Amino acid sequence: MLVHMTSAPTWTIAQIADEFGVTHRTVRHYEDLGLLSPERLGTRRIYHRRDRTRLGLILRGRRLGFPLEQIRTIVDLFDAPRGRRAQLEYVLGQIDERRIDLERRLKDAQEALHELGEFERRCRDDLATLEGAQAHVMGRYAARPGRVQR
């Protein structure tokens, strides 16, 4: 190993799977769906840097909740020829559609984080009240009716 150090680095399926925190089954599943198409050496799969880039894109799309089929159209978009004008305009249209989705998700996440912050503040207030009361009125809140949790 490490013969000349001039050749481009490659990875096996187990290596990229490990690195990205997924199973080899997941990687192969993405290949079945046409999301990845690694080089073959005999039957073995050889992953190059561009495959890693694509896998990164795929997993981010997945974290964002996009279905894999939609993700495929996106990563394909990045690799599309874009030579002809019609193709470019098609791509630009697709970009706009994706952007709308993403902006929706961005807004959702921001709102959720905001509400979470508000909620945390209320909880901390409750906790502070509880602490203050504890010195004088021990168990003041024990009488509160409430469902049993978990």
Next chain:
Amino acid sequence: MLVHMTSAPTWTIAQIADEFGVTHRTVRHYEDLGLLSPERLGTRRIYHRRDRTRLGLILRGRRLGFPLEQIRTIVDLFDAPRGRRAQLEYVLGQIDERRIDLERRLKDAQEALHELGEFERRCRDDLATLEGAQAHVMGRYAARPGRVQR
């Protein structure tokens, strides 16, 4: 209907489903999972404002890609008693976990939008070049090798 106008407004399953853009089957599925628990009048379901609030939360969680089971723990969190100190600390811990998830999603969405913007810029550049070249070197890009798309 509309007897006194003094009573709180209520909705049927079809009404809230329509309003939120989901099917009644989806709403009932959420009930099966304990995400909603509308009042019953005989066998009929009656939805109040709090049910609408919860459904809004659920659907936002869904758009964010959270699994319904996780969503359930979140909406339950908002309704939890929070009386005792241990409960409050548990809730605060949960909030932190959710926040980490949400921040990840937020970052993912921001990065994706950024890359999408970069990509769009490149496409527009290509398009401009194509326009400019068209006057002098017609079909300059036609010789580009590239896979056939769709």
Next chain:
DNA sequence: GCGTATCTTTACGTTTACGTCAACGTAAAG
């Protein structure tokens, strides 16, 4: 009070995104 529309439960089907064997090939180590 009768038909039509809406709502109900029950139950099985579908899609997506993988997990989980089974059975076999291959390459390097001892």
Next chain:
DNA sequence: CTTTACGTTGACGTAAACGTAAAGATACGC
């Protein structure tokens, strides 16, 4: 040359999130 570790292709399983179809209950509009 055998062991051991990976890698490969099917094929089937499964969990989540609903869809869909059937068959009966209930309310409304006239």
